[in-house]
Amino acid sequence: MNKKKLKEQYGGYMYIAPWIIGFVFLTMIPFVCLIYFSFTDYSLLSTPQWAGIKNYLKVFTGDQKFIAALKVTFIYVLVSVPLKLIAALLVALLLNQKRRGIGIYRTLFYIPSIIGGSVAVAVMWRNLFSREGAFNALIELVTGFHPDISWVADPKTALGSLILMAVWQFGSPMLIFLAGLKNIPVSYYEAATVDGANKFQCFFSITLPMLSPIIFFNLIMQMINGFMTFTQGLVVTNGGPMNKTLFYQLYVYQQGFEDFRMGYASALSCILLVIVLVFTAFAFKSSDAWVFYESEGKK
């Protein structure tokens, strides 16, 4: 009898054992180590040397590249995420109609997002926006004037060209918006139209509030992804020109895997984690004011 009880209480562990092992060894222990390493000097070759708050002190007082990386990443997230979500919402609204060919357009618009994170596309972008690339050639074709600028190598435009690349990949939030739009009951619009509401009023009083939980979900996901941007920064511009595209994760990579300053890289990672947590918490806090959950029946 006792044995049976034991089985009832712990039998499930047989199934979730892989997850527990993975969580402990691949997330929890590394996380504790991350915090420990951030207080050490560690070059992989020797043992970690306790360094107290030296790494953090250096990050916050004497590291120009940290400031540059923070600036690049903030600008990137704060500009590309809203633009991407607006593009996604507009295209989703365009496709949320009963017309022929919607499925084909949806597929076509989604293609850039399937391949967007790959090295091949980053290489393509680098060449597309180079001095002799197709972008300049197109401008010449339309205006007759050949801009003598490499968009990815000029400090003024390099980050902008990467933001454009991010906005270009609006496909995933578009699909999520599209599914959300389909879930808004048609009767709401009918009722509003009977009461004399025009299309704009319908959009701002029905569509936006009903979509707000989905906008919120997309915002959180895209924001976290934005903070973790790496491939584009390394392959398209390699952090240059003049650190104008030095994404935070790229800087962590340079410190950890090019200069083998594991302690310093760990401190940077800890700081990034805190930043992401603060942003996420802030987003959740602000969501009370603008995210509308129908089931609660209140704003």
Next chain:
Amino acid sequence: MKRKKRIGSIAFHVVCILFAVTSLYPILWLISSSLKESSQVFVDAANLIPKDFKIENYANGWKGFGGISFSRFFLNTFWVVILSVLGTVIVCPFVAYGFARMNFKFKRFWFLTVMLSLMLPAQVVMVPQYIMFNKFGWVNTYLPLIIPLWFGNAFFIFQHMQFIRSIPGELDEAAYLDGAGSFMVYRKVILPLIKPSIATSVIFQFYWKWDDFFGSLIYLSSPSKYTVSVALRLFSDPTSMTDWGAMFAMGVLTLAPPVLLFFCFQKNIVEGISTNGLKG
């Protein structure tokens, strides 16, 4: 009224087609450049139709670099992808079944760890993970790229759980009455019913692993072990690259598997992103 409708329809298609052409232009340019003479790629760059189709670019690119051809890189990538997908398929439904159907002590706590992993960006623990795998002697092997996937992925566990919860518990009860054990119920009742969810996880895992660049970049050091993403990066190094046509040709080939996958399994992918919030 009818006429107005017609104009609206034409306007809609014009807007959509213009937009599609603009957003697909870079990809068309990539494909066309892969067929151009290398010296022609940046002369008359906006032109999408190559003067003479130079298929040889593909053969030249395939030769790779340093005596290692792209057949090696593709083979390496397929190995990593297949073993990763296998881990995902075997482990995630198993764990999801435990969470969805079993009752055990501290279940809420362990479920919380799944939810936590959904939110936290995994890249943050890259440095200590690297140090750990380095201690194991796993650097410059595929183990750090594959083994973590054999312990379950929070996204897929959560997705399978949702799926299992929609299966009526009476089916389990009936099997238990017939004398089946919990594993038998898993194998005979649950597994066949969550096939669609498993299919989605296969597609997404393939797709993420194929695109994975950061993992391959830090763990693989000898070129003969490279996966296509790191190989392509080295192959396209702007300081040494001159054969542009060949470089673009290899770019096109590395994009082919995920694009093909998308066209074959569009329904699963669209559903995975729009209803389960998987990262596309």
